[in-house]
Amino acid sequence: MNNSIRLSLFTLMLTGCVGPATGPDGVNVNGISSSRQERISHQQAFQSATPAMIQRQQPLITINEYSRNLVHELMALNHALDDGAFIGVTDLSFVDSDLLHGSVLSNHLSEALIYDLHKFGAPVVDFKVTNYVRVTEGGDFALSRDFTELSAELPIKYVVTGTMTKHKMGLLVNVRLVQISNKRVISVARTFIPAAVVQAILQHEADQQLQFKQG
Numbered sequence: 001m002n003n004s005i006r007l008s009l010f011t012l013m014l015t016g017c018v019g020p021a022t023g024p025d026g027v028n029v030n031g032i033s034s035s036r037q038e039r040i041s042h043q044q045a046f047q048s049a050t051p052a053m054i055q056r057q058q059p060l061i062t063i064n065e066y067s068r069n070l071v072h073e074l075m076a077l078n079h080a081l082d083d084g085a086f087i088g089v090t091d092l093s094f095v096d097s098d099l100l101h102g103s104v105l106s107n108h109l110s111e112a113l114i115y116d117l118h119k120f121g122a123p124v125v126d127f128k129v130t131n132y133v134r135v136t137e138g139g140d141f142a143l144s145r146d147f148t149e150l151s152a153e154l155p156i157k158y159v160v161t162g163t164m165t166k167h168k169m170g171l172l173v174n175v176r177l178v179q180i181s182n183k184r185v186i187s188v189a190r191t192f193i194p195a196a197v198v199q200a201i202l203q204h205e206a207d208q209q210l211q212f213k214q215g
Contacts, residue, residue: 063105063201066173066191067112073189074160074177075120080186085157086125089114092173095163105201106164109173113160125156158186170194 091102091110102110117124127150128143144150162175171193177186 061197063109063193063197064112064115066193066197067109068116069191070173070175070189071113071116071120074175074187075117075122077187078122081122082157084123086123086155087117087158087160087177088125088127088154088156089117089160092162092164092175095165099163105171105198108201113175117160125154127151127154127156156180167192168195171198 089110091106093099093102093106114124114126126143128145130142130144130149131151132142134141134144157180159178159180160175161178162173165172165174169192172190173193174188174190176188178184179186
């Protein structure tokens, strides 16, 4: 190998060690702008993050995505519903419970179902709305879980209900749309919510409780 070839190879190796040079306009010899090069560096840093660092981050997908899927599956047979008939949404209970206790998880899921049903175009009734606005030192409220403050009769013909089952990898959710008068199951839906999505809500609840205790 002659000296000229050796010199060329040495130059190429030296250039690769130093890294891409940038000109006065912020563009390197490869045609990549400095801002883009910075984004690439951030991406590489994220890819090299440890599992513990990634676990502490919030999941990119929230429980709302699973609620939307449940509603679309439930309403696949919406032609079987009476036109204008109102739907009520209840909290989901754990399958191994007495079916009388909810949680922050089931509360949030029922709120998400109400949202997605309404966006779908279904006539939904929020039976937790009182006939007045309660003004207190803590705020102004129109919702209540005290049945004595709620309407005794509402034009609800269908109800969305269901159960949740704990799984080591997450949560199994089964919901159904039931006609109240004859208990007929109109449609069903199910999904699996990964543990990371579930823990994101439960961790928020724990943080809030800790904050209240410290205050």
